[in-house]
Amino acid sequence: MCTRKGFIVTGLLAVFLLPLYAQTWETDFYNLENTLKFSDFLIRTRQYELAAQELERAAFFAPGEPNVQLKLLQAYRLGEQYQQSIGTVERLYMNRLTEMPADFGKEYLHSLILSGDHGRANYFIGAAANLDQADRNNYTLSILLLNRNWEEARDFAAENLPVNMRLANIARESESIRYKSARLALAMSAIVPGSGKIYTGKWKDGLISLVFVAANAYQAYRGFSKNGTESVHGWVFGTLAAGFYAGNVYGSYKSARIYNNQLDEALQQKALDTFRSGL
Amino acid sequence: MNGSMKTFTIILFLCFNAAAWSQTAEELELLKQHARHEERAERFAFLKESDNELQQFTSVLFLAYKAFISSQDAISCVFYPSCSEYAVQAIQQQGFIIGLMNAFDRLTRCNALSPENYPIHPGTNLFYDPVEPMEHVH
Known part of the structure; x- marks a missing residue:
């Protein structure tokens, strides 16, 4: 009885599974079509390096296929x-x-610009035969913005049409940047310690600098008024006061420069994000 | 004492003997110190980059401070690199006068009142404030 049951089960399994087995051999996961599908999936899931490896294989299968090569460049x-x-x-x-x-x-220009090779990119923009004028303008404007040449970028966006509106807006936005004068910050701190830092927006640092300079200067004053120029106390605190004073003057100048650099960096990042998201 | 008891005793003694020759707590501590020393040597490798006598002098002052003063206290600087390391690096990179002014400026900023101005250094969870590249400042 058992043997008969076993035969029946084996027979049924054979009937159902053998066609499936045959089917599995029909699918070639590594052919060009499936490789491209898989690479699309990898790009959708942001696994770009793996997608590039798949597409390198696809490009090997189909060397003359421009779509495959273009996808590879995108990856x-x-x-x-x-x-x-x-x-x-x-x-x-x-x-x-x-x-x-x-x-x-x-694609070539994108890679040149993003790799920082702006000299070659500029040359290619001028020499490429098949780029239309809008693309030439957009790439030139992008390079100007990424190099923080704000004034030149504004002039270029105004004089050369058509141009990508988002890039043109960034160029226009650069006009409204309000920089802090590093020299003014330096002068302010030289007159009232800490005021230069307050001017650059770092009011807590400014107040602490004022306290440091004032406290050390007062201690020096106390020492000198008690024992005159013989006072060690006076010289020690006087030296510290002078150090903190000079440090604050320099720090205010630096703070303004860093503040300005951060403003430039924020706009440059905006331009980079726009460029990356596609023109 | 029969033969098997003798064998057992010998084996027992041998086991203790092996334990006695394994690393002692002192030896382990010595090894740890050696490891720390190497770690510190790597961290302070920038001291070897001193170009002139003044920079070498500040490097020596820094090492003396680290060995005799800073080592007696818990970590209190809110920055990475610490103010003393920053001072030496600033003097090496920007020269004695500007580097020293930069160091005094750093000392006044060494407080936790302005966390919005600095990113967090992932390795130490301290405010990250390296010596700024000259092109950002000048």
Whole structure:
């Protein structure tokens, strides 16, 4: 009885499983189509380096397929592998770099700009045959903004149309930056210790500097008034007071410069985010 | 005492003998100090970058401060690098006068009243305030 049951079960399993087994052999996960699907999934899930590896394999399968190569360049760019992207484009269009199609040219420019090679990017913008005027303007403006050349960027955005509105707005926004004068901060702290720091927005640091300088100067004054110039107490605190005073004057100058640098950095970051999100 | 008892006793003594030769607490402490020394040597490697006698003098002052004064106290500086390290680095990078002014400025900022001005250093959970690159300041 048991043997009969066993035969029946084995028979049924064979009937149902064998076709499935055959099906599994029908799917080739590594063909071009599935590789591209998988790389799309990897890009959607932000696994750009893995996507680039898949696409390198796909590009090997289909060497003359521009869509695959373009996807590979995108994966490199998104994964911040700019040098690989630049190298791949230069290998593909070795002796005719300026004649590459617009899509490839844009990827090439993106990678050049994001890798910081703005000199080559500027040259390519001027020499590329297949870029339209709007793209040339957008890339030039991006380079100006990323280099914090605000005035030049404003003039360029006003004189060269069409241009990306978001980039043009950033260029215009730069006009409203209110810098702090480092020299004024220095002068203020030289007159009233701590006031330069308060001017740069660091009022707590300013007040503490004032207290440090005033307390040490007062101690020095006490020492000198009691024992004259022979007073060790006076000299020690006098030296400290002078040190804190000079430190505060320099610190106020530095604070203004850092404040200005932070303003520039914030706008530069905005330009970079806009550039990364696509023009 | 029969033969098996003798064997057991010998084995027992041998076990104790082995324990006696394993590392003692003092030896472990010595090893720890050695490890700390290496860690410190790595952290203070910048001291070797002194260019002139004045910088070497400040480096020596710094080491003396670290060895005899700072070591007797708990960590009280709110910054990473600490104010003394910052002073030496500032003098090395910016010269004696500006570096010293920078160090005095740092001392007045060494308080926890302005956490909004500094990022947190992940390794130490202190405010991160390295010596600024000259191009940001001048």
